[in-house]
Amino acid sequence: xxxxxxxxxxxxxxxxxxxxxxxxxxxxxxxxxVRVVNFAHGEMMTIASYAAIVAFGAWNIDPLVSMIxxxxxxxxxxxAMQAVLINPFINRPEHSQFILLAAVxxxxxxxxxxxxxxxxxxxxxxxxxxxxxxxxxxxxxxxVITAALALVIxxxxxxxxxxxxxxxxxxxxxxxxxxxxxxxxxxxxxYALTFGIGSACVGAAGAMMTLLIDTTPNVGPAFTLQAxxxxxxxxxxxxxxxxxxxxxxxxxEAMAGLFFAPSAKTMFGVAILILVLLxxxxxxxGRRV
Amino acid sequence: xxxxxxEGVPRRALILLGxxxxxxxxxxxxxxxxxxxxxxxxxxxxxxxxxxxxxxGFAGQLSxxxxxxxxxxxxxxxxxxxxxxxxxWLGVWIAIVISMAAGLVIGFLAFRFGIGGVYFALLTIAxxxxxxxxxxxxxxxxxxxxxFLPVAQYSVNDALNLRGSPTMxxxxxxxxxxxxxxxxxxxxxxxxxxYWLAIREEPEAAQTLGINVFRxxxxxxxxxxxxxALSGVFFAFYYNNLFPxxxxxxxxxxxxxxxxxxxxxxxxxxxxLGAFVLTALAxxxxxxxxxxxxxxxxxxxxFYGLCLLAVVMYLPNGIWPPLRKWLxxxxxx
Numbered sequence: 001x002x003x004x005x006x007x008x009x010x011x012x013x014x015x016x017x018x019x020x021x022x023x024x025x026x027x028x029x030x031x032x033x034v035r036v037v038n039f040a041h042g043e044m045m046t047i048a049s050y051a052a053i054v055a056f057g058a059w060n061i062d063p064l065v066s067m068i069x070x071x072x073x074x075x076x077x078x079x080a081m082q083a084v085l086i087n088p089f090i091n092r093p094e095h096s097q098f099i100l101l102a103a104v105x106x107x108x109x110x111x112x113x114x115x116x117x118x119x120x121x122x123x124x125x126x127x128x129x130x131x132x133x134x135x136x137x138x139x140x141x142x143x144v145i146t147a148a149l150a151l152v153i154x155x156x157x158x159x160x161x162x163x164x165x166x167x168x169x170x171x172x173x174x175x176x177x178x179x180x181x182x183x184x185x186x187x188x189x190x191y192a193l194t195f196g197i198g199s200a201c202v203g204a205a206g207a208m209m210t211l212l213i214d215t216t217p218n219v220g221p222a223f224t225l226q227a228x229x230x231x232x233x234x235x236x237x238x239x240x241x242x243x244x245x246x247x248x249x250x251x252x253e254a255m256a257g258l259f260f261a262p263s264a265k266t267m268f269g270v271a272i273l274i275l276v277l278l279x280x281x282x283x284x285x286g287r288r289v
Numbered sequence: 290x291x292x293x294x295x296e297g298v299p300r301r302a303l304i305l306l307g308x309x310x311x312x313x314x315x316x317x318x319x320x321x322x323x324x325x326x327x328x329x330x331x332x333x334x335x336x337x338x339x340x341x342x343x344x345x346g347f348a349g350q351l352s353x354x355x356x357x358x359x360x361x362x363x364x365x366x367x368x369x370x371x372x373x374x375x376x377x378w379l380g381v382w383i384a385i386v387i388s389m390a391a392g393l394v395i396g397f398l399a400f401r402f403g404i405g406g407v408y409f410a411l412l413t414i415a416x417x418x419x420x421x422x423x424x425x426x427x428x429x430x431x432x433x434x435x436x437f438l439p440v441a442q443y444s445v446n447d448a449l450n451l452r453g454s455p456t457m458x459x460x461x462x463x464x465x466x467x468x469x470x471x472x473x474x475x476x477x478x479x480x481x482x483x484y485w486l487a488i489r490e491e492p493e494a495a496q497t498l499g500i501n502v503f504r505x506x507x508x509x510x511x512x513x514x515x516x517x518a519l520s521g522v523f524f525a526f527y528y529n530n531l532f533p534x535x536x537x538x539x540x541x542x543x544x545x546x547x548x549x550x551x552x553x554x555x556x557x558x559x560x561x562l563g564a565f566v567l568t569a570l571a572x573x574x575x576x577x578x579x580x581x582x583x584x585x586x587x588x589x590x591x592f593y594g595l596c597l598l599a600v601v602m603y604l605p606n607g608i609w610p611p612l613r614k615w616l617x618x619x620x621x622x
Contacts, residue, residue, distance in 0.1 A: 037407050085602075092605065094406050095351045099550055099601050102543055106594035113587030217587075221539055225418060228411050263433075267422040270415045274398075277412055281404055 004136040009254045015147035017250020019208055021243035022150040024230035026201030032237030033174040033194040039101035042223030043108035048074055048206025049215040056123045063123055067207035071200040078199025082192040112217040120214035146208040170194050229273045235286020293478050302618040317456050325455050331568045336466040338548035338560030340516035346555035348509035349489030354413030356541040357420055358388040358514045362521030363531055368430050377451040377526055385518040392514030396507045421537035438529040451526040458527050551600050553607025558622045562609050
């Protein structure tokens with residue numbers, strides 16, 4: 001197999017992986033603070049994807065533009081979900097939380113199925129087939145753009161958590177729930193805000209994803225699993241970990257598709273997950289709890 | 290032993306259980322072919338939910354990958370039958386051993402390395418998903434193309450090879466479900482049941498009291514996986530076709546646990562009640578849809594989702610615990 005083919009596929013995989021990473025970042029932020037695993041994460045991404053598809057179909061808006069209002073929309077959805085559904089469940093056992101979000105996920109997948117039907121849809125922008133030549137490599141232009149945007153959004157998020165007062169308050173809630181309550185932080189509101197921010201990430205990722213893959217309602221559960229795999233590999237709650245995990249999974253999938261069968265690619269991701277859980281359960285960049 | 294099984298259970302509860310059993314025994318004479326197929330589905334979910342409940346309800350280990358055990362057992366028994374002519378009554382033991390082994394491997398890896406809670410649940414999903422993709426490429430059982438058993442004539446009942454009419458399947462499944470109910474009651478009233486409850490409520494306190502937490506969690510996983518294997522074998526021989534895409538899917542795992550969750554996690558009768566309620570809801574919904582002449586894919590599951598949401602939000606312990614209190618049936622069923 002020619003080396004430049006392998007290298008091309010590897011670079012494409014890494015670029016796609018950064019968008020996966022952005023999606024998983026949302027999950028990681030939510031878990032890191034609220035300590036609830038968002039079992040409806042991939043489903044929320046599919047909602048964003050369909051919003052981008054509708055915006056493109058109806059008004060011809062490029063998903064790279066519509067991703068901003070879509071992120072806002074998903075922020076509102078996430079905020080509402082946390083405020084209405086999840087806040088009463090914060091102190092419930094884990095399996096109750098799981099079931100709550102699994103129920104939300106089932107409603108979302110099948111709601112989309114009722115509205116849009118089972119057929120695969122995509123967005124065909126006029127630069128969809130353009131590629132960029134880097135030495136001997138031919139890289140898809142959309143992958144470069146989406147990966148760069150994913151990095152920009154992730155950087156903004158890091159800055160928000162490190163620099164802004166609200167970001168610091170959210171980190172305080174994550175570090176010490178009781179302490180945050182004692183110093184007078186409105187923890188419930190901050191949780192809702194965090195869920196909103198995580199959802200906005202997945203909203204942006206979902207809009208971009210329409211340029212990379214075909215969307216059907218059923219990709220939702222698959223991406224939920226994908227996001228879990230990524231954040232556990234990277235370390236639940238670790239923001240750089242989510243990006244690293246995304247890149248690793250993107251690369252693994254691309255290589256598995258090249259050397260084995262594309263349909264077997266999820267198996268390799270899950271195999272890495274199992275190895276990580278066994279030998280470094282806190283994830284590559286996670287902290288020991 | 291029988292004294293232990295009925296100790297602390299009010300007489301009226303025993304009478305009600307007896308009446309239910311009689312009703313279920315007589316049911317095939319009263320309902321038509323369609324009703325029978327619905328009842329088989331109810332019992333299938335009741336039994337599998339009971340098996341899952343051993344792990345989650347009794348020992349407190351959340352598995353979201355029980356489709357793994359169903360699928361492994363279904364494929365084992367079906368492949369033995371098709372490739373080597375080994376009948377289901379022998380194959381079922383091999384299937385049980387394989388499912389238990391899979392459960393023990395997952396349990397060993399998780400419990401040895403201190404993986405609990407959310408991480409354990411995700412590990413069970415990961416193994417089921419890994420196996421699903423593996424079977425998609427497993428050509429010995431025809432990969433993603435699906436594996437089929439030869440379909441028998443319904444006029445001959447060959448119970449030895451599990452080939453026959455739905456009525457035969459119904460009675461076999463009813464027997465299995467009833468036995469599982471008694472078996473779980475036996476487990477719960479014995480030493481092991483109390484150990485599990487201690488581990489579920491306070492693992493550290495249980496450890497301090499000298500309970501070998503690791504061993505008893507492993508036993509819970511093994512029993513749950515072994516029991517689930519039976520429903521896999523039943524599934525293979527009743528439906529005669531197996532697709533990795535369906536049998537190992539995460540949706541199937543969630544479908545299996547809806548019954549016990551809606552009925553009441555950790556209670557004995559909860560999984561059975563949950564299976565009845567869920568299946569009845571689905572049937573009523575189907576009828577309403579047909580009557581309205583309105584067919585929309587997905588609406589049934591949206592409705593399931595809403596029911597589930599309502600139950601976890603307003604009845605956190607499921608339907609059965611408040612119902613059994615209202616009926617005055619004590620706390621032990």
